[in-house]
Amino acid sequence: MNLVEEVDALWKVLLAGMLGGVGLVTLYAFGLLMVSGRVTENGGTFARVMGRAVGGACFTVVLVGAGVGLYVILAK
Amino acid sequence: MDANTLLLGVVVLTALAFDFTNGFHDTANAMATSITTGALRPRIAVALSAVLNFAGAFLSLKVAATIASGIVETGAVTLTVVFSGLVGGLAWNLLTWYFGLPSSSSHALIGGVVGATLIAAGTSAVKADGLVTKVILPAVLSPVFAIMVATVGTFLVYRITARVPEGTRFRGFRIGQIGSASLVSLAHGTNDAQKTMGVITLALIAADVLRPGSGPPFWVIAACALSISLGTYLGGWRIIRTLGKGLTEIQSPQGFSAEGSSAAVILAASHFGFPLSTTHVCSGSIMGSGVGKRLAEVRWGIAGRMAAAWVITIPAAALVGAGAWKGTDVIGGMGGVTAVFALAVAFAGALFMAARRVPVTHDNVNETWTGTLAPERERAA
Numbered sequence: 524m525n526l527v528e529e530v531d532a533l534w535k536v537l538l539a540g541m542l543g544g545v546g547l548v549t550l551y552a553f554g555l556l557m558v559s560g561r562v563t564e565n566g567g568t569f570a571r572v573m574g575r576a577v578g579g580a581c582f583t584v585v586l587v588g589a590g591v592g593l594y595v596i597l598a599k
Numbered sequence: 600m601d602a603n604t605l606l607l608g609v610v611v612l613t614a615l616a617f618d619f620t621n622g623f624h625d626t627a628n629a630m631a632t633s634i635t636t637g638a639l640r641p642r643i644a645v646a647l648s649a650v651l652n653f654a655g656a657f658l659s660l661k662v663a664a665t666i667a668s669g670i671v672e673t674g675a676v677t678l679t680v681v682f683s684g685l686v687g688g689l690a691w692n693l694l695t696w697y698f699g700l701p702s703s704s705s706h707a708l709i710g711g712v713v714g715a716t717l718i719a720a721g722t723s724a725v726k727a728d729g730l731v732t733k734v735i736l737p738a739v740l741s742p743v744f745a746i747m748v749a750t751v752g753t754f755l756v757y758r759i760t761a762r763v764p765e766g767t768r769f770r771g772f773r774i775g776q777i778g779s780a781s782l783v784s785l786a787h788g789t790n791d792a793q794k795t796m797g798v799i800t801l802a803l804i805a806a807d808v809l810r811p812g813s814g815p816p817f818w819v820i821a822a823c824a825l826s827i828s829l830g831t832y833l834g835g836w837r838i839i840r841t842l843g844k845g846l847t848e849i850q851s852p853q854g855f856s857a858e859g860s861s862a863a864v865i866l867a868a869s870h871f872g873f874p875l876s877t878t879h880v881c882s883g884s885i886m887g888s889g890v891g892k893r894l895a896e897v898r899w900g901i902a903g904r905m906a907a908a909w910v911i912t913i914p915a916a917a918l919v920g921a922g923a924w925k926g927t928d929v930i931g932g933m934g935g936v937t938a939v940f941a942l943a944v945a946f947a948g949a950l951f952m953a954a955r956r957v958p959v960t961h962d963n964v965n966e967t968w969t970g971t972l973a974p975e976r977e978r979a980a
Contacts, residue, residue: 529736529873532871536873540744543867548752548775548856559762559763592782596655596785
């Protein structure tokens with residue numbers, strides 16, 4: 524790997540790192556917020572159920588992200 | 600048994616010992632945050648990390664061609680050079696463990712091999728541009744990346760979950776921490792155990808036991824996996840304490856974003872073929888998790904000591920590697936190798952005894968940080 528390829532890889536690493544390390548981490552935090560019911564506490568039953576569903580969807584995306592990480596190790 | 604077989608045996612033994620120190624040196628990378636936040640009990644954390652390191656070692660068998668390939672001329676790498684390089688890496692790993700400093704085991708090994716090659720074959724056998732692009736540039740940038748990612752992640756995590764009840768928050772981040780730390784452990788087993796497999800395979804090829812271009816035999820894979828996971832299970836409590844308590848006081852949301860950042864950066868780097876050190880990334884992430892939390896204190900003095908250790912890792916290991924090669928060369932033959940090996944064992948024993956005077960164990964690793972590695976209670980005793 525020469526210097527040009529190295530710098531090219533650098534940007535990708537930073538971008539992917541941000542996507543996983545910030546994106547998935549904050550999505551997980553958002554999922555926690557949704558399932559905690561704090562956002563939907565003044566709404567009706569439907570709002571609460573929707574809140575939990577959105578939270579569950581966030582956790583699923585995070586799990587898929589972790590799965591992609593595992594795939595990266597396996598496919599290397 | 601001829602001298603060559605005996606030399607090969609010593610090299611394999613030294614490589615496995617290095618792999619073992621690699622394990623206990625790096626337990627902290629994955630588990631320091633989970634241990635200090637109470638997400639996992641200390642013994643459970645190291646056991647989980649050990650199992651995942653073991654599994655990780657079997658996951659991918661595409662061994663990084665050879666140690667230090669692209670950094671030193673492969674033709675210059677003899678069995679004695681490999682042995683001396685391992686001794687250099689081993690000595691630096693043990694010394695930094697004693698002082699509780701996280702430093703890169705790969706850098707220590709590369710440093711040892713570079714030092715031994717320099718003195719054995721001269722400056723022309725070391726590729727300076729390879730050293731810059733494969734080692735120095737990643738070493739400078741990886742902690743910076745990790746700090747950036749973890750700072751932003753921690754800041755956002757705290758903002759988002761500010762209204763979440765404490766119980767839900769702790770439970771949620773506890774699970775998150777265990778998951779992300781497991782991913783880091785698995786990646787560590789895959790990357791680091793393979794380095795030692797590469798070293799042993801190289802030694803077997805150099806000794807004509809394997810044909811050039813062969814992959815590692817099963818016993819090599821199993822021995823390396825076992826060695827790194829045993830080391831991990833032993834737990835480098837001194838380093839865990841520095842990273843988990845000394846650098847900054849970590850709470851579970853910080854622990855989660857730090858490990859999340861480490862996992863993401865390590866996996867991204869391994870996907871794009873950018874060679875960086877797990878230790879540099881994880882230490883950077885923990886620092887970032889301190890920066891990203893309002894009013895959290897990062898002890899920059901400790902961060903500075905760590906950075907200083909990173910800078911001198913390669914020269915220091917190179918010096919020991921060069922010294923080890925010279926020692927074996929001056930004494931000559933199998934006697935030289937045996938003498939250097941015995942010296943390395945004595946050095947390890949002395950450090951182990953010194954560490955026992957004020958021990959850091961699973962029992963006191965979480966004691967309040969009072970400015971030194973040694974817990975207050977042990978110092979008073």
